[in-house]
Amino acid sequence: MSYRHLRELTQGTAMESLLAFSTEAWFDSRNNGDLPRWRRALNGLPAIQPSRLDLLNAVSIGDAADGSPEQLTALQDNLRLLMPWRKGPFDLFGVHIDTEWHSDWKWDRLRGQISPLRGRTILDVGCGSGYHCFRMAGEGARLAIGVDPQLAYAMQFRVIKHYVPDVPVYVLPATLEQLPEEMQSFDSVFSMGVLYHRRSPIDHLLQLQGCLRAGGELILETLVVDGPEGYALTPRDRYCRMPNVWFIPSIATTTNWLRRCGYKNIRIIDVSVTCTEEQRTTDWMRFQSLIDSLNPEDHSMTVEGLPAPKRAIIVAEAP
Numbered sequence: 001m002s003y004r005h006l007r008e009l010t011q012g013t014a015m016e017s018l019l020a021f022s023t024e025a026w027f028d029s030r031n032n033g034d035l036p037r038w039r040r041a042l043n044g045l046p047a048i049q050p051s052r053l054d055l056l057n058a059v060s061i062g063d064a065a066d067g068s069p070e071q072l073t074a075l076q077d078n079l080r081l082l083m084p085w086r087k088g089p090f091d092l093f094g095v096h097i098d099t100e101w102h103s104d105w106k107w108d109r110l111r112g113q114i115s116p117l118r119g120r121t122i123l124d125v126g127c128g129s130g131y132h133c134f135r136m137a138g139e140g141a142r143l144a145i146g147v148d149p150q151l152a153y154a155m156q157f158r159v160i161k162h163y164v165p166d167v168p169v170y171v172l173p174a175t176l177e178q179l180p181e182e183m184q185s186f187d188s189v190f191s192m193g194v195l196y197h198r199r200s201p202i203d204h205l206l207q208l209q210g211c212l213r214a215g216g217e218l219i220l221e222t223l224v225v226d227g228p229e230g231y232a233l234t235p236r237d238r239y240c241r242m243p244n245v246w247f248i249p250s251i252a253t254t255t256n257w258l259r260r261c262g263y264k265n266i267r268i269i270d271v272s273v274t275c276t277e278e279q280r281t282t283d284w285m286r287f288q289s290l291i292d293s294l295n296p297e298d299h300s301m302t303v304e305g306l307p308a309p310k311r312a313i314i315v316a317e318a319p
Contacts, residue, residue: 002158009143014183021172030151038155041081046071055138064094084285087128100285102278103131113269115217117141120187126194129156130171137169146171182210192221205261212318223248224312240293240302263316274309
C-alpha cells in the first residue's frame, strides 16, 4: 500500500525505473536482520482513520480521540519497535515521536527562501524517514521521492505513510548512485546532510545535476567551516565521532564547487551553528547525540578538537 500510486505518477517517464526500489523483493535483498521486526510493527498497526492531517505546519496525523485506548497503546508499542527515530518529529493520533533531530527547524530555515514547491516533482537525497518529503507535500508538491540507503528509514516511512496512503510521498531504500544517470526529471532536488559524507563531493554535485531538469533548483545543505575559497577541512580520522566525513568545505569553496559544476544563480540562504537543542538524545533515540560529540569544556570544538558543526543552505540553478 505504501507505494501503490507511485507507478501511475511515474509511468512513461525516466522515473519509472525507480519502482524497482519499492518492491518487497528489493527490501528482502537487503539482508537486514531487523527487517522481520520492522515488518511486524508495520503489520501490527491498528486500523485508525485520521480525522485531520497537517503537513504544512508539521507532520501531524489524526487526534487521540480517533482511536480507542487499546489502539493507541498498540500504535505506540509498534512505533517503538522501529526505534531509534532520528529525523522528525512526527505526531500520530496524539503520540508524539520526539526524534533526535528537530528537522522542522531546518525546514523553517529554508521555507520561503526557495522556489515555491506547489506542483513540483522533487527528489530528496539522504531523506531519512521522509520528514521533509511530507513537508514538501504540505507545500503542494506534485510528487516527492526520497532516497536513503538505510532500510530502517524506509520502514519508518512506511509506518507513517500507512495512515496517509494518498499523500504523494515515497521513500526508497536506495542510494543516489543506484538511480539512473541523467534522469533530468526533477524540478527540485534536495541534498541535506550528504555532501560531507561523499568521498568525491564534485561527483555528488554532478550526480544531483543529472537528476534536475534544465533550470531546476538544487537545495544543498552541508556542514561548512570558516575559511577562504579553496579551503576544506579533511578530518584525519573522525569528525563529531563520525568516521565517514571526508571534506567539510568553506562556504566560498562550496560556492566554487557549484560554479565549476555549471550551476547558476548560486545564493546562500542560511548559515547556522548546530546546537544541542536541535540534535539531542530523546526517549525515541536513546543513543549518543551531539552533546557527546562536543568538547565538554568548550562546545565550540568537537571531541577531536575540530570546529563544532556549522551548516549552510545554498540554492543553485541547474544549467
